[in-house]
Amino acid sequence: MKNRKNLFYIGMFAICVLGFAACGDDETYDVYGDPYNRVYILDNSKEYKIVQTPVSTVSNVDFTWEARCSKKASGDIRVTVAVDNSLIDAYNEEHDTEFEALPVEAVVLENAEMTIPAGEMVVADAVHLKLTDDANVLSTLKSAKGYIIPLRLVSAEGGNSQLSTNMLAPSFLTITVTEDNMNHEAIKYTGTGTLVADQTGWTATTNDAVGSWAEPIETIFDGNYETSCYMTTDSGDLLIDVDMGKSYSFDGIKMTVFGYDYETYTEKEIGAFSAGMIVSTSDNGMDWKSQGKIEKDAAACVFYAPLTARYIRIIVPDVSGWGTYWECGVFNVYAK
Known part of the structure; x- marks a missing residue:
């Protein structure tokens, strides 16, 4: 029995020796890196705004x-970037949005063709869109x-380069549009x-309380x-919420209060307007349209163009989370 075991091990050893000998006769291979210099660009998607006023954009x-x-x-x-509007439908479907392509005449794309200089790893002239x-x-x-x-990298040429196969995510620049009729520079x-x-x-x-020690809310209309x-x-x-009883055409709102000149x-x-307040108007007291946000303390909210409304809403934001307050002595509109 012992001899049989010895013969088995001897046979296995011989097979292994033959296997190693066979391997030694084959060619040897090394694992090389990517032969190309891969050009890539990182996703840098951003959100922007357009504000339309009656006098400017x-x-x-x-x-x-x-x-x-x-x-x-x-x-x-040489690296080329392009706007690719064919990506918009897929983006909207994925994000449940309805963004539209920005008209080509509105886009200024500078350095769409960039250069990575010899010896460098980044372009010398980054693409610039405005x-x-x-x-x-x-x-x-x-x-x-x-x-x-939608911006994407479309080609790379020279310097034994090719586009990356896994780092070519496009960047999506999304732009929301708001209309703002408020002259933010005016304080009177x-x-x-x-x-x-x-x-x-x-x-x-008001949606909350009027100080019991103060005058009733109707006193803001006594001038x-x-x-x-x-x-x-x-x-x-x-x-x-102010109900003026009928619609007025006006291009400004006055809000003032008692003060002291030290x-x-x-x-x-x-002025009783303070930075952060939001002014909205309505025809029926239910559907409100924002007219803009107050950016500085002022005695008047001034509009670029007259608007017509019966209802005016002033929102005083709670920036602290502990509530807020507002004091007003005079509320009126500058009717046209």
Whole structure:
């Protein structure tokens, strides 16, 4: 029995020796890296805004994108980027959006053909996308669905380069459009409208409490800034809805309150608008349209163009999470 085991092991050893001998006769192979210098670009999708006013278009679209390669370029590499609107439908389906292609005449694409210099790994001239300066074109960009610009890397030539196979994700620049009729630079009214002389029948309501020690909310229509109403919330935004009883065409809203001039030690009328307030209007008291956000303390909210509405809503945001307050002595509109 012992001899049989020995013979078995001897046989197995002989087979292994033959196997190694056979391997030794074969050619040997090494594992080489990618022979190409791969050009890639990282997803840098961003969100932008277009604000349309009656006198101008304001936008923050300003995008740069750098192409790179996986190792130092042996020679100059020419890289091309393009807008590819064929990607929009798939994007909208995936994100449940309805973005539209931005009109070609609105897009300015600089350095669409970039160069990675020999010895470098990043382009010397990054692609730069912005909007045209043509005011006539910009004024037409009013899609409520918003716009999207898909950018992708389309080619790489020179320096033994090829496009990456796994790092070519496009960048999607999404643009929302809002209309803003508010002149954010104005802190007082300088137009030609006149304050409504008879505010009989005007009413105001708030979503929270009026200070019991202050004047009733109706006093904001008496024209006297010294009789003020004080409103507060324990939490959440404060809403003040004004019903003017009928529709007015107006290009400004006055809100002031009692103040004090510490230089002359005298009382004075000061603005009751504060930064962050949102002004909305409505024809029926249910469907509201935002007219813009107050950006600085002011005595008047001034509009570029007259608007017509019966209801005005002032939202005082709760920025602390502990509630907010608002004091007003005079509320009126500059009717046209």
